[in-house]
Amino acid sequence: MGGGLVRIGVTIFPGSNCDRDALYAVGRMGAEPVELWHAEADLKRVDAVIVPGGFSYGDYLRPGAIARFAAVMGPLEGFAAEGGPVIGVCNGFQVLCEAHLLPGALLQNTHMRFVCDRVRVRVEATNTPWTAGCEGGEELTLPVAHNEGNFFADAETLARLEDEDRVVLRYLENPNGSANDIAGVCNEGRNVVGIMPHPERVSDPALGSEEGLKILRSVLVGAGV
Amino acid sequence: MGREPNYLELSLFSVMWSEHCGYKNSRPLLRRFPNEGARVLQGPGENAGVVEVGDGWALAFKMESHNHPSAVEPYEGAATGVGGIIRDILAMGARPVALLDSLRFGPLEEERNRYLFREVVRGIGGYGNAVGVPTVGGEVEFSPAYSGNPLVNAMCVGLIRVNDLMRSRATGVGNAVVLLGSKTGRDGIHGATFASDELTEESESKRSNVQVGDPFAEKMLIECCLELLRQDLLVSLQDLGAAGITSSASEMAASGGVGIDIEVEKVPRRETGMEPWEVMISESQERMLTVVEPEKVDEALALAKKYGIGGTVVGSVAGHGDLRVVEDGEVAGTVSAEHLADAPVYEREVVRPAYLDEVQKFNVAEIPEPEDYNEVLLKMLSHPNLRSRRSIYRQYDHEVGTSTVVAPGADAAVMRIKGTKRGFAVTTDGRGRHCYLDPRGGGAATVAEAYRNLSCVGAEPVAVTDCLNFGSPEKPDGYYQLAECVEGMAQACEALGTPVVSGNVSLFNETDRGPIYPTPTVGMVGVFEDVGWHATSAFKREGDMVVVFDGKIGPRDDSLLAGSEYLEIVHGRVAGAPPKPDLAAEKRASDLVREMIRSGLIDTAHDLSGGGKLVALAEMAMDGGIGLRYDETEVEAMRKYGHRLEILLGEKGAGFLIAFPEDRWNEVQEVLGGFAYDSIGYTGGDRFRIGDLVDLSLDELRDAYDQDLFGIPGEAVGGSEAVG
Numbered sequence: 001m002g003g004g005l006v007r008i009g010v011t012i013f014p015g016s017n018c019d020r021d022a023l024y025a026v027g028r029m030g031a032e033p034v035e036l037w038h039a040e041a042d043l044k045r046v047d048a049v050i051v052p053g054g055f056s057y058g059d060y061l062r063p064g065a066i067a068r069f070a071a072v073m074g075p076l077e078g079f080a081a082e083g084g085p086v087i088g089v090c091n092g093f094q095v096l097c098e099a100h101l102l103p104g105a106l107l108q109n110t111h112m113r114f115v116c117d118r119v120r121v122r123v124e125a126t127n128t129p130w131t132a133g134c135e136g137g138e139e140l141t142l143p144v145a146h147n148e149g150n151f152f153a154d155a156e157t158l159a160r161l162e163d164e165d166r167v168v169l170r171y172l173e174n175p176n177g178s179a180n181d182i183a184g185v186c187n188e189g190r191n192v193v194g195i196m197p198h199p200e201r202v203s204d205p206a207l208g209s210e211e212g213l214k215i216l217r218s219v220l221v222g223a224g225v
Numbered sequence: 226m227g228r229e230p231n232y233l234e235l236s237l238f239s240v241m242w243s244e245h246c247g248y249k250n251s252r253p254l255l256r257r258f259p260n261e262g263a264r265v266l267q268g269p270g271e272n273a274g275v276v277e278v279g280d281g282w283a284l285a286f287k288m289e290s291h292n293h294p295s296a297v298e299p300y301e302g303a304a305t306g307v308g309g310i311i312r313d314i315l316a317m318g319a320r321p322v323a324l325l326d327s328l329r330f331g332p333l334e335e336e337r338n339r340y341l342f343r344e345v346v347r348g349i350g351g352y353g354n355a356v357g358v359p360t361v362g363g364e365v366e367f368s369p370a371y372s373g374n375p376l377v378n379a380m381c382v383g384l385i386r387v388n389d390l391m392r393s394r395a396t397g398v399g400n401a402v403v404l405l406g407s408k409t410g411r412d413g414i415h416g417a418t419f420a421s422d423e424l425t426e427e428s429e430s431k432r433s434n435v436q437v438g439d440p441f442a443e444k445m446l447i448e449c450c451l452e453l454l455r456q457d458l459l460v461s462l463q464d465l466g467a468a469g470i471t472s473s474a475s476e477m478a479a480s481g482g483v484g485i486d487i488e489v490e491k492v493p494r495r496e497t498g499m500e501p502w503e504v505m506i507s508e509s510q511e512r513m514l515t516v517v518e519p520e521k522v523d524e525a526l527a528l529a530k531k532y533g534i535g536g537t538v539v540g541s542v543a544g545h546g547d548l549r550v551v552e553d554g555e556v557a558g559t560v561s562a563e564h565l566a567d568a569p570v571y572e573r574e575v576v577r578p579a580y581l582d583e584v585q586k587f588n589v590a591e592i593p594e595p596e597d598y599n600e601v602l603l604k605m606l607s608h609p610n611l612r613s614r615r616s617i618y619r620q621y622d623h624e625v626g627t628s629t630v631v632a633p634g635a636d637a638a639v640m641r642i643k644g645t646k647r648g649f650a651v652t653t654d655g656r657g658r659h660c661y662l663d664p665r666g667g668g669a670a671t672v673a674e675a676y677r678n679l680s681c682v683g684a685e686p687v688a689v690t691d692c693l694n695f696g697s698p699e700k701p702d703g704y705y706q707l708a709e710c711v712e713g714m715a716q717a718c719e720a721l722g723t724p725v726v727s728g729n730v731s732l733f734n735e736t737d738r739g740p741i742y743p744t745p746t747v748g749m750v751g752v753f754e755d756v757g758w759h760a761t762s763a764f765k766r767e768g769d770m771v772v773v774f775d776g777k778i779g780p781r782d783d784s785l786l787a788g789s790e791y792l793e794i795v796h797g798r799v800a801g802a803p804p805k806p807d808l809a810a811e812k813r814a815s816d817l818v819r820e821m822i823r824s825g826l827i828d829t830a831h832d833l834s835g836g837g838k839l840v841a842l843a844e845m846a847m848d849g850g851i852g853l854r855y856d857e858t859e860v861e862a863m864r865k866y867g868h869r870l871e872i873l874l875g876e877k878g879a880g881f882l883i884a885f886p887e888d889r890w891n892e893v894q895e896v897l898g899g900f901a902y903d904s905i906g907y908t909g910g911d912r913f914r915i916g917d918l919v920d921l922s923l924d925e926l927r928d929a930y931d932q933d934l935f936g937i938p939g940e941a942v943g944g945s946e947a948v949g
Contacts, residue, residue, distance in 0.1 A: 015355070015444055017355075055354075055441060057441065058355065201625075206756070207627060
């Protein structure tokens with residue numbers, strides 16, 4: 001990692017709207033925030049990538065469906081394949097599913113309404129770069145804000161995710177009808193994580209909670225900082 | 226003009242001299258509002274008002290109505306209301322950081338009202354959530370007076386460096402006029418004229434007058450404009466709202482004392498065969514008009530391309546003082562920009578309506594004391610006017626931007642300003658029923674309520690924006706209500722030191738069922754030097770002392786129950802002359818509560834409003850998850866003097882409930898000084914108990930209060946939690 005700060009990239013698609021919040025939270029983590037513009041096929045030597053929330057490309061077609069074709073996704077997929085730490089938050093999770101970097105899909109909430117709330121989740125797996133700083137079984141209260149957060153996968157995939165310990169976060173109060181109360185999963189290599197809750201929104205004592213930093217700062221633990 | 230105007234020119238006047246754009250009936254009245262203050266950087270006349278916060282920061286804010294479009298096409302009407310007010314803030318050069326919505330609907334028992342309510346809320350969320358500006362507050366009320374004519378008032382607050390303030394005035398003859406954003410279509414043609422008429426059966430046929438919103442295009446427009454400003458590429462900036470290019474260009478020209486030529490064939494269109502007049506007055510959304518120096522045009526257009534939005538030179542600044550529409554080199558129409566922006570003014574006589582004497586008749590002796598206060602409290606908490614708003618704001622992203630310190634559901638939203646200790650608070654308030662019963666008193670009480678709401682979170686109230694929602698000013702009753710409400714509001718704004726810096730007027734809110742309640746809504750903004758020192762209404766600790774200070778209440782005072790929530794919800798009556806607001810007491814009480822919050826003496830405060838002390842205390846208990854034990858001697862005193870009903874359910878304003886650890890009692894008394902107060906009990910446990918009058922568990926309160934507002938009244942209801 002060299003002597004400098006850990007560089008953490010935040011992708012910016014047209015319609016991303018948590019990009020600035022994520023960049024701010026990276027600063028709160030004690031890392032260096034780096035903007036990754038969608039039209040540039042360049043990860044700018046970052047050590048980890050956050051794909052933030054929002055409505056990339058207006059969520060037209062399906063959430064995340066168009067963003068996966070953006071220029072920045074090429075190098076991002078290469079980075080992920082080489083084991084680079086990537087986390088998709090909310091719309092970012094949807095983008096990573098559409099790009100097949102993560103299994104499953106995020107369907108419309110079963111109650112058919114957008115939901116913005118704080119929900120309790122349990123950390124189910126700590127052997128990922130984004131949860132290494134948490135305690136196994138630890139309960140966190142994290143914000144959610146989505147219309148399509150209802151995780152879906154076929155029975156076989158769900159069984160595999162459970163068997164392989166790839167459910168990273170699980171809702172203690174399910175806000176969207178998600179299968180197996182899944183709030184976050186990781187890929188087979190465990191370096192790519194997708195979660196619906198927004199850790200960047202609880203990364204500042206001024207907003208009443210820093211529980212999100214436990215997730216975000218995990219990547220610094222993994223990076224040996 | 227010295228000649229007959231042609232069709233294009235007539236169209237321009239038709240939209241610009243509509244009430245919506247021209248304020249023909251309201252302008253003379255609006256002069257009553259004070260609009261100067263130490264922190265005011267921009268008063269009325271621009272796209273939004275601007276006040277100074279400190280540390281070089283300023284807030285731009287405005288509220289605007291979208292009532293008529295929402296009545297016929299609620300989803301798009303509400304969505305484009307949000308989009309439009311965001312662009313007003315953007316036009317000042319500010320980044321939009323907070324949205325609020327003040328809403329009114331008819332009773333939810335009617336299916337049409339449920340549809341309007343559900344779709345308006347969906348529209349607000351659909352637009353606000355996607356565009357990435359948090360919806361942090363607002364209010365909603367239900368009354369038969371709004372059946373078929375809902376009110377949808379959207380407010381936006383933006384943050385800007387004082388030095389970066391932008392203005393809309395066009396300058397520099399020869400500069401290019403650049404249209405940014407979406408293409409122009411036939412949507413929203415004559416929307417401003419439609420908004421200035423009564424709603425009738427035929428209104429349904431005007432669905433096509435309602436614009437369609439695209440929050441994704443707006444998001445890109447916001448980011449593009451902010452970058453254009455950062456790179457200093459713009460001379461002026463103006464949003465396109467009602468009356469489209471016509472309104473924007475003529476206002477930019479008139480305020481700059483110049484003319485503008487629009488080469489109408491250059492305006493990018495989304496449909497073929499559009500006439501010049503259609504292009505000129507189209508209200509297609511997500512567009513901004515800018516003036517750019519010729520040598521910066523290429524750079525500006527390149528930025529538009531980067532953000533994937535349209536950017537086209539559509540005209541130029543001219544020396545002639547006219548708005549001139551040119552098509553393929555031929556002048557298609559010419560009107561004086563100043564003339565166009567200067568609609569005629571109607572001054573009317575103010576005559577007290579006969580209905581007032583009728584509705585103000587009220588004898589408190591007709592109202593028996595409730596036999597069961599438990600039942601009364603539960604009935605009130607479950608009424609849509611007092612019920613928890615959680616099932617609404619849960620559908621709005623209220624946290625994007627990571628600056629929301631106090632989320633919706635509080636007396637006012639509290640926001641921080643990143644990189645500083647400072648923050649601001651914002652609230653919207655309206656009191657339609659009160660204004661109906663007493664227009665002048667209700668107008669003043671509306672402003673006072675907003676002032677209290679900011680004060681009880683600890684913010685220093687600074688300035689006001691408003692939406693004046695009224696019936697037809699062409700009818701004497703309607704004009705009286707408008708004139709008197711404005712007078713009351715103006716008096717309160719003067720007394721409380723909160724000038725009006727922006728606003729809008731929505732008249733002709735009438736259907737075949739009659740006019741709406743006169744409903745001025747107030748959006749008020751306050752500031753914090755240190756946002757860490759704020760309060761909320763939730764009880765914080767067991768054993769806190771609970772104190773009310775609201776002046777003395779005498780036995781069987783008629784006016785305290787007049788126009789109250791209790792009277793309407795429990796007795797089905799809208800009657801009486803509510804207490805005249807005591808503005809000096811309002812100011813004093815609010816100053817005291819702010820002083821106690823700022824000095825760290827208290828962190829729990831709630832104002833007395835709809836439902837009186839009983840409802841306010843129940844809310845504080847539910848918010849904090851901590852019960853209340855009302856002082857037995859106080860309960861005994863209420864019985865003895867026979868004014869329990871007035872004390873618990875009367876509404877008089879100028880009052881607060883506070884809670885604090887008992888060891889601060891001496892200091893609190895010192896601050897309160899001569900202001901009348903009562904210590905009324907202690908927090909603790911999980912029951913809400915007022916002597917032998919009320920004894921309910923917090924769960925029982927919540928079961929009533931937390932019901933989903935989107936269920937069908939009378940049918941089995943679940944909490945807003947339910948999934949599946």
